Amino acid sequence: MAHYAILNEQNEVIEVIVGKDETDTETLPDNFNNWEEYYSNIKNKTVKRTSYNTRNNEHLNGGTAFRGNYAQIGGSYDSESDIFYPPKPFSSFVKDATIADWVGSVEKPDGDYWWNEETEAWEEYPAPPTE
Secondary structure, eight states: OOOEEEEEETTTTEEEEEOOTOOOOOSSOOSSSHHHHHHHHTTTTEEEOOOOTTTTTTTTTSOOSSSSSOOOOTOOOTTTTTEEEEOOTTTTTTEEETTEEEEEESSSSSSSSETTTTTTEEEEOOOOOOO
16 A cells, blocks of 8 residues: 655645555556556546655654655645655745755744744743743
8 A cells, every 4th residue: 555645736735545555566557657657647637656654854664765754735745856845834934855844044943932924033932920
């Protein structure tokens, strides 16, 4: 069993399906080279395989990471880096292919901080009240 992401014309993930394992070529219909091609033909959209066990460019079980992340509906596929990105959290965030995620223009400090999109800066959460 493998998972496949269905993409729209802007390379946004609009659906994720369960399909045939990419190594199962015995049942692959003749005129297709792989399952991505087969599902693309059925869906009439671009289809890319995605790894359920890949997050932030790391494989959860110690295997080889594949395409950065497991595809999420609302996320996107970057064809230049061959990476799935989660949905963009803020308009000012940029892609970081090393971790296959979106990052702010300023590195997040350690601790409890939130991103202020208006100032494009990390701001510390208020300290909890003391009694």
